[in-house]
Amino acid sequence: MCSNVFSEDKLDKATFAGGCFWCMEQPFDEMDGVIEVIVGYTGGHKENPTYEEVSSGNTGHAEAVQITYDPSKITYKELLNVFWKQIDPTDDLGQFADKGTQYKTAILYHNLEQKQMAEASKKEIEESGQFDKTIATKILKASTFYNAEEYHQNYYKKCPIKYNAYKKGSGRDDFIKATWGNKKPGKSAKYTKPAKEEIKQKLTPLQYKVTQQCGTEPAFNNEYWDNKREGIYVDVVTGEPLFSSKDKFESGTGWPSFTKTLTPESVEEKQDNSLFMRRTEVRSTQGDSHLGHLFNDGPSATGARYCINSSALKFIPKEDLEKEGYAEFNKLFDKQQ
Numbered sequence: 215m216c217s218n219v220f221s222e223d224k225l226d227k228a229t230f231a232g233g234c235f236w237c238m239e240q241p242f243d244e245m246d247g248v249i250e251v252i253v254g255y256t257g258g259h260k261e262n263p264t265y266e267e268v269s270s271g272n273t274g275h276a277e278a279v280q281i282t283y284d285p286s287k288i289t290y291k292e293l294l295n296v297f298w299k300q301i302d303p304t305d306d307l308g309q310f311a312d313k314g315t316q317y318k319t320a321i322l323y324h325n326l327e328q329k330q331m332a333e334a335s336k337k338e339i340e341e342s343g344q345f346d347k348t349i350a351t352k353i354l355k356a357s358t359f360y361n362a363e364e365y366h367q368n369y370y371k372k373c374p375i376k377y378n379a380y381k382k383g384s385g386r387d388d389f390i391k392a393t394w395g396n397k398k399p400g401k402s403a404k405y406t407k408p409a410k411e412e413i414k415q416k417l418t419p420l421q422y423k424v425t426q427q428c429g430t431e432p433a434f435n436n437e438y439w440d441n442k443r444e445g446i447y448v449d450v451v452t453g454e455p456l457f458s459s460k461d462k463f464e465s466g467t468g469w470p471s472f473t474k475t476l477t478p479e480s481v482e483e484k485q486d487n488s489l490f491m492r493r494t495e496v497r498s499t500q501g502d503s504h505l506g507h508l509f510n511d512g513p514s515a516t517g518a519r520y521c522i523n524s525s526a527l528k529f530i531p532k533e534d535l536e537k538e539g540y541a542e543f544n545k546l547f548d549k550q551q
Contacts, residue, residue: 224284224285224286225249225282225283225284225285226282226283226284226285226290226324227280227281227282227283227324227356228280228281228283228290228293228324228328229256229278229279229280229281229321229322229324229356229359230278230279230281230293230297230319230320230321230322231256231257231276231277231278231318231319231320231322232278232279232297232300232301232309232319233277233301233308233309233310233312233317233318233319233386234277234309234312234317234380234384234386235253235254235277235278235279235362235366236253236366236369236370236377236380236381237300237370237380237381237384237386238253238277238278238279238300239251239253239279239368239369239370240370240377241296241299241300241479242279242281242293242296243368243370244477245288245296246287246288246542247283247284247285247286247287247288248281248282248283248284248288249282249283249284250281250282251279251280251281251282252279252280252281252282252359252361252362252367253277253278253279253361253362253366253367253369254277254278254279254280254359254360254361254362255268255273255275255276255277255278255316255359255360255362256275256276256278256280256322256356256357256358256359256360257274257275257276257278257320257322257354257357258273258274258275258276259273259274260273260274260275261358261360262360263275263360264363265362265363265366268316269314269316271314271315271316273316274315275316275360276315276316276317276318276320277316277317277362278320278322278359280359281293290327290328290331291331291335294321294331294332294335295335297321298335298339299390299393299394300386300390301319301351302319302389302393303319303339303345303349303350303351304345304347304348304349304350305319305350306318306350309384309386310384310385310386310389311383311384311385312384318350318352319350319351319352320351320352320353320354321335321336321351321352321353321354322354322355322356322357323353323354323355323356324356329353329355332353333353336349336351336353344393371474371516372515372516373516374474374508374516374518375494375508375510375518378483378494405449405452405453405454405500405501406452406500406501407451407452407500407501407502408451408452410426413425413426413451416451417450417451418525420525421450421525421526423525424504424523424525424526425450425451425501425503425504425505425525425526426503426504427504428488428495428504429504429523429525430523431469431523431524431525432468433467433468433469434468435468436468436469436470436523436524436525437524437525437527437529438470438524438527438529439468439469439470439524441459441462441470441529442459443459443529443531443532444459444460444531444532444547445458445459445529445530445531445532445534445535446458446459446476446529446530446532446535446540446543446546447459447470447476447522447527447528447529447530448527448528448530448540449498449500449501449503449505449526449527449528450503450525450526450527450528451498451501451503452498452500452501452503453528453539454480454498454499454500454501455476455477455480455540455543456475456476456480456481456498456505456522456527457470457472457475457476457480457520457522457527458472458476458543458546459532460546460547461473461474461476463512463513465512465519465521467521469506469521469522469523469524470521470522470523470524470527471512471519471520471521471522472519472520472522473512473513473514473516473518473519473520474514474516474518474520475520476543479499480498480499481496481497481498481499481505481520482496482497482498482499483495483496483497483508484497486507493507493509494507494508494509495507495508496508496520496522498526503526504523504526505520505522505523505526505527506520506521506522506523506526507520507521508520508521509521532544532546532547
């Protein structure tokens with residue numbers, strides 16, 4: 215999320231229930247104009263419920279996310295578009311592997327304008343032909359929102375390996391890909407994968423081997439392992455933003471290592487059973503480039519260590535961000551932060 219200072223009287227709130235709130239937090243977090251995403255409980259009769267009480271299904275509450283956003287930077291309609299692309303709106307029993315009233319979907323409006331826009335967006339979904347079943351998602355007036363326990367907040371950052379395993383295992387990931395394709399909310403269409411021949415012409419043999427054939431470059435003999443300049447790292451194939459120098463650290467492995475991705479949508483993780491071991495492969499979301507692997511021995515609280523091949527990356531120095539089309543990331547290097 216941005217750390218810029220915003221005037222509170224110019225901010226709005228949006229509330230969505232979409233099944234497991236861990237999975238609903240990530241898509242909205244760090245989007246430009248989103249100030250804060252809180253997971254919690256709403257819609258029921260029990261005051262200050264605990265997770266265990268909500269999980270029992272007896273409180274009437276649903277797991278939900280409440281988003282504080284700046285409407286001058288992001289619209290409620292854009293948030294609605296992201297919401298629909300995270301859920302199965304036809305399931306009136308819950309979401310994916312999770313069933314029960316606490317996992318039902320709803321748009322919880324805070325004013326008449328939000329209600330009208332929510333109804334219009336639901337009508338668009340119903341008339342789109344995307345689904346051959348009735349849309350079960352409810353549109354309801356927002357009520358008291360109770361923050362969930364602290365260990366649930368930012369769970370995808372605190373426990374990325376467990377989070378991604380859960381999201382995959384629940385069936386949510388496969389549903390989103392099958393229904394909406396690999397495009398993730400908030401990602402620009404300009405980061406599209408070129409044709410195979412174009413990629414071959416664009417890349418060096420080593421870059422091609424690494425990104426397209428899951429190769430690995432030599433440790434300590436690659437372009438960025440010891441790079442200490444400020445800037446961002448993008449997919450060498452598509453230009454999609456992936457990592458920031460702010461999150462780069464010296465791991466002693468001889469490859470560029472990062473504690474987290476530049477945005478929640480930057481990479482996808484897949485199980486890799488090659489070389490007689492079980493690892494988590496990291497691939498770019500839009501370009502589907504092999505980048506490296508994710509390990510759990512990093513220095514941050516999450517333990518994440520993204521071990522990435524330099525050959526999969528292109529470095530954009532902070533002074534060139536605007537010129538190269540990445541001006542939105544200038545705020546990462548603001549001296550006031």
